Amino acid sequence: MSDRDEARPRRPRRPRRPRTPAPARAERAPMRFTAVLRTPARAAEPLFARAPSAWQRMLPYVVAGIFVVALLPATVAVLTNDYKAGGGWAGALGVAQTVPLLLAVTRPLPAWALILTADTLGAVVLTHADRVAGHAWPWTPMCIVGYLVLMICLGLRESIRTLIGVWLVTGAAGVVLGFFEPDGVTTTSALLFVLSGGVLAVTGALRGIGDAQQRVAEQESISEAERARRTLLEERARIARELHDVVAHHMSVITVQADSAPYRLPGMSEPVREEFAAIAASARESLSEMRRLLTVLRSDGNGGGPAPGAAGELAPQPGIGRIQQLVEATVRAGQPVELSLAAGAERAAPPAVDLSAYRIVQEALANVVRHAPGAETRVRVTHDAGSVLVLVVNGPAARDAAVEPGGSGSGHGLVGMHERVRLTGGTLDTGPLPDGGFRVAARLPLNDASEDPS
CATH class of the missing domain: 3.30.565.10 (Histidine kinase-like ATPase, C-terminal domain)
Structure with a gap:
């Protein structure tokens, strides 16, 4: 070791925090993740934006990316091979029906509008496909999976009124498309309507629980702050009463001494007598002011009477x-x-x-x-x-x-x-x-x- 290393001061090591046992961490992990699921996202915030861990905040993006990567080629392949739709239409519909899932992490309502429009357009295009008969219509299996993922994002972000509107519009779109149903297809309108309603109900309930817990926590915080403030004010009032008793004793002694000075010290000149009289008058006035203040401090607010326990406060x-x-x-x-x-x-x-x-x-x-x-x-x-x-x-x-x-x-x-x-x-x-x-x-x-x- 060189002289420079020896002269260099060493930084004190920070005390290590006691590590939580692995079983305890494993037990608390699901609870923490459930709390993250119930934490509602605010406007312009991504899902899980308030999660404590970075991996939890990135989880919605990862999940949405996985679904996009999985559904995009599957949609193009199914539309091309099974429904015999044109390659150009298949590629365009695959992108339009899956990529907006990435937007659903931050803005699920615009993403829903894009995906529902793309799904509806895809149903119209499939009515002219060569092999639509015998297959699912108007919603293909890939459309249903992507739509349910979108419903999860909506349920964790939007209000109950918005979720009901989304669900009704989904059902209305299926009913309208039913008037143009090709022959021999397997209708999936009712299936998507039921599944999307169930997903919206579950995720909306989770969000409602999170909102309620957050309101309770905020109310408890306000109540605790108000309780601490009230305790502080009560303690200050008590100290003020006790200080009055201490100061009043000394002021009374000053008053007595000033009043009795001419008798204890004979031969005083008149200006000195007047000075002692002024001191006594000022002391008595100060005592009166303090007693009026004490009456306010000891009153119960219902008429100026003494508060409970005031008799004990008159003791030394x-x-x-x-x-x-x-x-x-x-x-x-x-x-x-x-x-x-x-x-x-x-x-x-x-x-x-x-x-x-x-x-x-x-x-x-x-x-x-x-x-x-x-x-x-x-x-x-x-x-x-x-x-x-x-x-x-x-x-x-x-x-x-x-x-x-x-x-x-x-x-x-x-x-x-x-x-x-x-x-x-x-x-x-x-x-x-x-x-x-x-x-x-x-x-x-x-x-x-x-x-x-x-």
Whole structure:
């Protein structure tokens, strides 16, 4: 190895994804292909245009090409040898009746118009053929096969109304040609009418199922987004109420101190008294504005009355000092929790950080009880000169979690955590662990905690 090779930095290898076992892939392959068949194509889109694999997207072109290659020489040979039609007519009809199948992949309705016209013209030409008696008429076997392939493309693309119109026009063409039926032929009008109707019914049903599933998926996506938005707004309103309780306490202290200053500090000059009176008046006005805002936040929208649970919201807000009680209640519920609480963390944290730390631990423990019952859990709350660190780590579940309606959690509890950390200007790190557990780590700054970083 040369010095240049040794000095050249090596790119880190990407971790390989775990390969799905071959039996599992084989079982899921038919299901995925069935989903592709049910996926309706949109206007100006080829069939299977939204399929996940390149070979699935190319499949309609390959199938149409195979039928064209097979039907074109067969049509020319049968018209020439069996029906004794002229070679020029046989070649022209063979091309006109088969090549438009390639167009059916992207625009099946124009392709149907071309092929039906060519098939009808071929039936008229065969009435003057030398050996039409004893053979299929007005639709030759090659016409029937190509027409059924065309019906598959139509059924997967067009609406039910269009499919019914195509089917009726097919039957009408057979009825009209029946008035010019040569003697001794085997009539195939009814056969094509029945077969094309069955193919259109099956493919139209597949397309209808795909449309219904797509609408359900879109509605579920909209409902989930709306549910997440509503959860976010509710969490923000709850944070606003809690912040009101915290700020209102300090504003009340300012008001009392400003009102009592002339009595506690005798000998003040009149301008100083007026300044303290203005401070007290501004504080009282701010309290009134916050209480009016709180009335709106706590109302139920039906008359301004308190919302359910408002009485509990009037209680003092919890903080880091009550995490011990929270952990003890969780342990009594059967969840093994180990707590490490640094001394002085409650006194060092501002009210917003104090409340946010408690709520983050509360939500994290609730998620552990809900999704990992019996898991070993560690809660750690520490602080340094600039921030409070909250860490909640749990191992894998010791027993099966109760299945909730709607599947495994929606993650809306994490939305509330992010909102609280964002409010304090901190950072939040959440995610699964390699052993099957989960980790929640929040760093809440002690300075400028009341500012919104956005």
